[in-house]
Amino acid sequence: MNQKQTPLREQTRNVVRSLLARTAIELFASQGYDDTTLDEVAAAAGVSRRTLYNFFRNKEDLxxxxxxxxxxxxxxxxxxxxxxxxxxxxxxxxxxxxxxxxxxxxxxxxxxxxxxxxxxxxxxxxxxxxxxxxxxxxxxxxxxxxxxxxxxxxxxxxxxxxxxxxxxxxxxxxxxxxxxxxxxxxxxxxxxxxxx
Amino acid sequence: MNQKQTPLREQTRNVVRSLLARTAIELFASQGYDDTTLDEVAAAAGVSRRTLYNFFRNKEDLxxxxxxxxxxxxxxxxxxxxxxxxxxxxxxxxxxxxxxxxxxxxxxxxxxxxxxxxxxxxxxxxxxxxxxxxxxxxxxxxxxxxxxxxxxxxxxxxxxxxxxxxxxxxxxxxxxxxxxxxxxxxxxxxxxxxxx
DNA sequence: CACATTCGTGCACACTGTGCAAGTTGCTAC
DNA sequence: GTAGCAACTTGCACAGTGTGCACGAATGTG
The missing domain is CATH 1.10.357.10 (Tetracycline Repressor, domain 2)
Structure with missing residues (x-):
């Protein structure tokens, strides 16, 4: 139980995290970094802007x-x-x-x-x-x-x-x-x- | 006339510029960079925040x-x-x-x-x-x-x-x-x- | 004195980043 | 099952940065 529990959360977290990063980089590469807002990234990934900040400290970290x-x-x-x-x-x-x-x-x-x-x-x-x-x-x-x-x-x-x-x-x-x-x-x- | 005019503007501009920079660095050093707003810097130097941006591209440049x-x-x-x-x-x-x-x-x-x-x-x-x-x-x-x-x-x-x-x-x-x-x-x- | 140019300034706005207070979900214990 | 706990998502409000714009003052020009 203890073996599954913590890793389970953490695992999904890592998956979501890398998904968000990939979505962001795709947008940055196609539209340019400055011309891409975090609202766009959040929308493209299907989460709220606030949630983005639960995974990354700031836009640069993303x-x-x-x-x-x-x-x-x-x-x-x-x-x-x-x-x-x-x-x-x-x-x-x-x-x-x-x-x-x-x-x-x-x-x-x-x-x-x-x-x-x-x-x-x-x-x-x-x-x-x-x-x-x-x-x-x-x-x-x-x-x-x-x-x-x-x-x-x-x-x-x-x-x-x-x-x-x-x-x-x-x-x-x-x-x-x-x-x-x-x-x-x-x-x-x-x-x-x-x-x- | 042409010899004085342009350098004159430019000269005063440089003086003001370095004054603004020194004011800013003084505040940054005493209060910390993040805890100092550009409004504070502008007020301390006796200009408006908007004017700061006429001399420096951004806070970092300052x-x-x-x-x-x-x-x-x-x-x-x-x-x-x-x-x-x-x-x-x-x-x-x-x-x-x-x-x-x-x-x-x-x-x-x-x-x-x-x-x-x-x-x-x-x-x-x-x-x-x-x-x-x-x-x-x-x-x-x-x-x-x-x-x-x-x-x-x-x-x-x-x-x-x-x-x-x-x-x-x-x-x-x-x-x-x-x-x-x-x-x-x-x-x-x-x-x-x-x-x- | 009329005119143009430059500069400082205020205003409105978009965007980033943060604190807070809900609501939601999944897991635990009883 | 269900009551409760803990983590997570989200919306909201707000401070701060940076920009476009337009108005007005100052300065130099004819």
Whole structure:
């Protein structure tokens, strides 16, 4: 009983939640983010505007809800890597999760265009990804050589890797989704750290 | 006549603009960003709310107005550096502008705390700094060795340097403004690119 | 002095986001 | 079964942001 009860509620909640998010993103992509009101989204999903706020903190969260989970997945993948592996190698492997999970082809490009096309969303997107630092830095820190300021170094490494991922994603979009994202990421890392 | 007229308007406009920004930041710092309404800011500055919008696009711009000029200053300083200097060295020198211009001591710490303390402002702050890429990348590009994808590499280098600056600033704040920001920036760069 | 341009301002409005107070539904316990 | 509990949906009212518009004042021009 206890096994079913809580998960049951939570399960339906998650289903509804992702349904709402998908409905919203579809509208955002077709009409534009600013030109879509939450009333429209609510109507399209068959709920009231007030209910939308029971699932998402604000309009931005509605568009960026997928990013939070992605951070968790990346951190989980990183944690699976061997403890003596170079952090940069582990990071690259961890980001590979996105290739496995994200929607393929045109839909993915549409989503990226949405995120980079609007100033508010671009800022929110970058900020959400920047918070991945908080998940990754504690995992990176124990792999650094002993010494002062390891926490700061770990945060910096996480932030830089995420920045390279963002730069690669933007370039990927600029090329119309025709390039290979991991390749672009590698090129970004090479530009920063030199060929190795 | 033509020489005076236009600059005259523009001059008073700039004075008023910076007065409004300073009034706003003072209120934001003392009461908090979210707990300060634009009506309050307008009243404190002796203008109407509608007039505020003649000078700033929105509430966020009112708090971040100083960042746009900083980007221009950094780019200008970068352009002054010798054309054959390593881009990373030039970038470090360009960021030095902030040390010369920004307000010293407690006031600077207060400003940084304001920017990092609020989620919206943190996002807007990061996004505005990320736009510095657009200014710096074209200056970095001609300094890279010939080959494909130089533009992408230049953007990535600019983005990474800015990220390190942000990480350094955050660490500087975390230490209560007691550390030397350029030192922290160097440490961040070392963490990413290795000792050199 | 008549005129044009610019700017500040008030007003009305659409939209976001929140607190509150209902009403509804599904589950639990008796 | 049914009484009751807890979570959820919804409508309503409201504060705050941001915008279009039009009027009036100030300033510079012929």
């Amino acid at each position: 568009a960026l809800s997928s990013l939070a989970e992605q951070g968790d997945l990346i951190a989980a993948r990183f944690a699976e890597r061997p403890a003596d592996e170079d952090p940069w190698v582990s990071l690259r492997a961890a980001f590979q999760v996105l290739e496995e999970i994200e929607i393929r082809g045109e839909q993915r490009l549409e989503m990226v265009r949405l995120l980079f096309g609007n100033e508010t969303l671009r800022a929110g997107h970058a900020e959400k990804q920047a918070r991945w630092q908080d998940l990754l830095a504690p995992l990176i820190e124990p792999r650094l050589p002993p010494g002062d300021g390891r926490e700061f170094q770990a945060r910096t490494i996480a932030a830089t890797a995420i920045t390279c991922l963002q730069a690669a994603t933007e370039e990927w979009m600029r090329r119309g989704g025709k390039a290979d994202l991991p390749d672009l990421y590698d090129e970004a890392i090479r530009a920063v750290r030199g060929p190795a | 708090a971040l107005s100083s960042l746009a000029e900083q980007g221009d200053l950094i780019a200008a300083r970068f352009a002054e550096r010798p054309a054959d200097e390593d881009p990373w060295v030039s970038l470090r020198a360009a960021f030095q502008v902030l040390e010369e211009i920004e307000i010293r001591g407690e006031q600077r710490l207060e400003m940084v705390r304001l920017l990092f303390g609020n989620e919206t402002l943190r996002a807007g702050h990061a996004e505005k700094q990320a736009r510095w890429q657009d200014l710096l990348a074209p200056l970095i590009e001609p300094r890279l060795p010939p080959g494909d994808g130089r533009e992408f590499q230049a953007r990535t280098i600019a983005a990474t340097a800015i990220t390190c600056l942000q990480a350094a600033t955050e660490e500087w704040m975390r230490r209560g403004g007691k550390a030397d920001l350029p030192d922290l920036y160097d440490e961040a760069i070392r963490a990413v690119r290795g000792p050199a």
